[in-house]
Amino acid sequence: MDQVVNQLVAHVQALEAQLVLTKPTVLASAFGGLPELKHLDGTNYSERKFAMKNYLVDAGLWHCVENENVDHELDQRALAKINLSIKPCASGDVRKAMTAKQAWEKLRCAYEDIECGSMTAYIDRITGFADQLESIGKPLDNETVGGIILGGLPIE
Secondary structure (H helix, E strand, O other): HHHHHHHHHHHHHHHHHHHHHHHHOEEEOOOOOHHHHHEEOOHHHHHHHHHHHHHHHHOOOHHHHHOOOOOHHHHHHHHHHHHHHHHHHHHOOOOOOOHHHHHHHHHHHHHOOOOOOOHHHHHHHHHHHHHHHHOOOOOOOOOHHHHHHHHHOOOO
């Protein structure tokens, strides 16, 4: 009996060794499953945007960012993956996003090098910064946020 058990153990170990050789090893952080370099920290938006889009495409969730009427469960999975790809210092921008599309847009407005095209996007950007300050214990009162918003509007 011991001989059979030893043979089975040896066979299992050989199979495990083969599996290790055929299965790719991905070094990833415990935070979201993405390589550490791919988490948004506020300075690497272009790189993170590219990586996150490909991650969502691979997971079959990219349509949640492109469309508004999507399956709720899939949308929440996509939103979670986006949220988990952001370091805490940059997460204030998406804390109030309810959909993957909203989160993606908030990040685009906050970090892309172009002006936001609408008043809503501009206000979202400013309130996102206020949320970031609040998350680090430095909240702004509503009057200050309103003043910043008004001060940034064009004269026209």
